[in-house]
Amino acid sequence: MAGFVLAMANFIVVLDLTIANVSVPHIAGGLAVSVSSGTWVITSYAVAEAICVPLTGWLAGRFGALRVFLFSISGFALFSALCGLSGSLGMLVLFRLGQGFCGGPLMPLSQTLLLRIFPKEMHSRAMAMWAMTVVTAPIAGPIIGGWISDNWSWEWIFLINVPLAIPIVLGVAALLRGAETPTRKLPIDTIGLLLLVTWVGAFQMMLDLGREEDWFSSTKIVILACTGAIFFAAFVIWELTEKHPIVDLKVLRHKGFSAATLSLMIGFGTYFASVVVIPQWLQTSMGYTATEAGFVMAFGGVLAVAASPLVPALMQKFDPRLLVFVGILWIGFCSWMRTYWSTDSTFWIVSMPQLLQGLGVSLFFVPLTTISLAAVNIEETATASGIANFGRTLAGALATALVTTYWNDSGRMDTAEMVGTLNGAEQLSNTLQQQGFSAEQAAATIAQIVQQQGLAVGTTHLFGVAAIVLVVAAMTIWIAPRPPKDMKPQAGH
Structure with a gap:
């Protein structure tokens, strides 16, 4: 039962990557913006998730995998509700960022907790159940997103996460009570994190705004491009020399x-x-x-x-x-x-x-x-x-x-x-x-x-x-x- 609840947590995160794709025209129409601007709803979630994933190991080691998992799924539900209540593109993108930050740790942590609660001889079966959520969610996402957009309104593609997340929070809290991982004081690479957020954010904003601003004929786009390049170079140098890097780039050797x-x-x-x-x-x-x-x-x-x-x-x-x-x-x-x-x-x-x-x-x-x-x-x-x-x-x-x-x-x-x-x-x-x-x-x-x-x-x-x-x-x-x-x-x- 605990394995099923963890797999469902992964399911709604993967579902959220695809459920919004078919709804972009509806979202753009509802918020009175262009369809190309509406794709920010997808990219903002993905970028926030990308930034947060490398932090998962540090967060689990510092606060415990179960505690971080419960915080993440609760935050995911909260930001999903706020996305559904958004009245402008700016608000929606902001809350999608929050949803991505909370959703990022759920995939690796659901794997970690599954392997912790199942005996070793059942690991392959547990992972098979987990993997099925990864391949079935992209099938369900577009159908559910399209049907909701056509028959209800686009807000419900986000609001529907709330009734799905609440039983998962309650189920994990009740069924995995003794499955917390050991914690220890870990230093955090604050400078590496700031460099990561800055270069990823600048680069993504350059790509999202580029078409509307006529690319490099715009001073704003040139500044974003230079910021992204400089901070990326600084990030690589820092992470290769830092004792406890936020992203250990040495593995690329x-x-x-x-x-x-x-x-x-x-x-x-x-x-x-x-x-x-x-x-x-x-x-x-x-x-x-x-x-x-x-x-x-x-x-x-x-x-x-x-x-x-x-x-x-x-x-x-x-x-x-x-x-x-x-x-x-x-x-x-x-x-x-x-x-x-x-x-x-x-x-x-x-x-x-x-x-x-x-x-x-x-x-x-x-x-x-x-x-x-x-x-x-x-x-x-x-x-x-x-x-x-x-x-x-x-x-x-x-x-x-x-x-x-x-x-x-x-x-x-x-x-x-x-x-x-x-x-x-x-x-x-x-x-x-x-x-x-x-x-x-x-x-x-x-x-x-x-x-x-x-x-x-x-x-x-x-x-x-x-x-x-x-x-x-x-x-x-x-x-x-x-x-x-x-x-x-x-x-x-």
């Missing part, structure tokens, strides 16, 4: 871990960005409801759930690097399939790459985790897992900002090119006017058609670039040495 983390960041960032773009395109250009877009996105988890139990057996027969290589290439192939999308694409044409992509995702994550953790010393495992989590989450947030900017710019450029080569516009305008449209209404209708076509072409261009990036991510895994054959498959990041 292991070639296998560095290669696996690089592959994870490029692959996951590109994959996660597509998860953000597709539901926006379906709703803003293809006339899909949030629920319908949610069903399209949910297909991505179906084969991942079906194939994941087979991966450990495949890892015993094949080089894990080969599985990762094939998995990322397969995701790249699915991205290439999307270059054939158009405004005439049916539901199944749009859904098919999502469905097939699940096979690649299952071959990607578990072997990659094994390769990265096999490359480090046993005492460095927790640190390595924290850095990989940090890199994965940060890559998703940064890629989202970059991809949405490229997508919007590409759509505008393709629309402008179409306007210059438009055929039969005058004839179509006359036909519309004969059907009762005014000249202005006919012109607006034609402009809307051209804009939809331009965004569709821009979308196919984006996925063409994504396919190339994923091929690069697949190649990087071969930098890593082959892990030992007796290495057991690890739980996912």
Whole structure:
């Protein structure tokens, strides 16, 4: 029962990463902001989570894993309620930051407490139950988020966390009373933490504001870029020389871990960005409801759930690097399939790459985790897992900002090119006017058609670039040495 409660805590955190994706147009409309500004709701949560994950080990050692877990899940519920009560984008982003800070420790701490309460011979079964929440939440998230946005209002995608979190808090407090971990006074790398928050925050703000501020023609963007670069350099130097670093970068000396983390960041960032773009395109250009877009996105988890139990057996027969290589290439192939999308694409044409992509995702994550953790010393495992989590989450947030900017710019450029080569516009305008449209209404209708076509072409261009990036991510895994054959498959990041 305690294992189920812990797994559910992880479920609602992973759910919150995907539940907002299909609701961005609804949130943007409700708060009277652009859809591209609405993506701040996603990136702010991801960045806060990325910053907090490396702190989890220190917090658990200083205050106890159970105490930190209860504080985090309670804070997650509180900030979820505040997100649902937000009346402006600024308030929502602020409370999403709080939600991310509280949600960040829940994934690693749920693993820690599971391994603490289950006997060693049941660890693999406990981790399997935990892992199922990671693969089922991305299926449920888009469907639940879409249905709530269409039938209730976007606020409920956050408010729904409160009744889910309360039983988890009560269950953990009652069932895990004797499972607290030992604590000790630990020094905290305050300067490292400040440097981390500053460079990540500056870099993310630069990416989020860049398109609206016309990038480096804006003094604000130049200042943010310089701040991010300077503080990043200072962060790296400080962490490499600090006795108790907040992020122990020395673990990157292991070639296998560095290669696996690089592959994870490029692959996951590109994959996660597509998860953000597709539901926006379906709703803003293809006339899909949030629920319908949610069903399209949910297909991505179906084969991942079906194939994941087979991966450990495949890892015993094949080089894990080969599985990762094939998995990322397969995701790249699915991205290439999307270059054939158009405004005439049916539901199944749009859904098919999502469905097939699940096979690649299952071959990607578990072997990659094994390769990265096999490359480090046993005492460095927790640190390595924290850095990989940090890199994965940060890559998703940064890629989202970059991809949405490229997508919007590409759509505008393709629309402008179409306007210059438009055929039969005058004839179509006359036909519309004969059907009762005014000249202005006919012109607006034609402009809307051209804009939809331009965004569709821009979308196919984006996925063409994504396919190339994923091929690069697949190649990087071969930098890593082959892990030992007796290495057991690890739980996912």
